Amino acid sequence: MAKKSGNKQSATELKQQISRSREDISYRLGRVREEADLPRKIRRSIRREPVPWIVGAIAVGLIITGIVTRKKKVIVDVARKGTKTKSALLETGFLLGALRVAATLLKPMIVKFVEQKFGHYAPRDRSGPKGF
Secondary structure, eight states: OOOOOOOOHHHHHHHHHHHHHHHHHHHHHHHHHHHOOHHHHHHHHHHOOOOHHHHHHHHHHHHHHHHHHHOOOOOOSSSSSSSHHHHHHHHHHHHHHHHHHHHHHHHHHHHHHHHHHHGGOOOSSOOOOOOO
């Protein structure tokens, strides 16, 4: 059977002690919940002292903006007179002009080739403009 404890308290005293212990535990648990409620603490702090929070938010915004909009440094060599730059620009202009002329001349052949290869995928009766 059950062993008797060495405690000589009456049943009512034990119940009162248990009740007090439960109240103490619930009080302590409530305090722990209050301490762990970080969003509530932050809101309370903002209400009590809004100026440091506003200054901090502005500082963080400026820092993030400074990091994001940081510009790349461009170093210009003044010693060079620009002879290579002019010739490179001239070559690029010539190549772009030649490419444009070639594209104009080759467009009908490319359109015909695409129509032959992929014409069976498109519907035969088109009411839209002819060609591409």
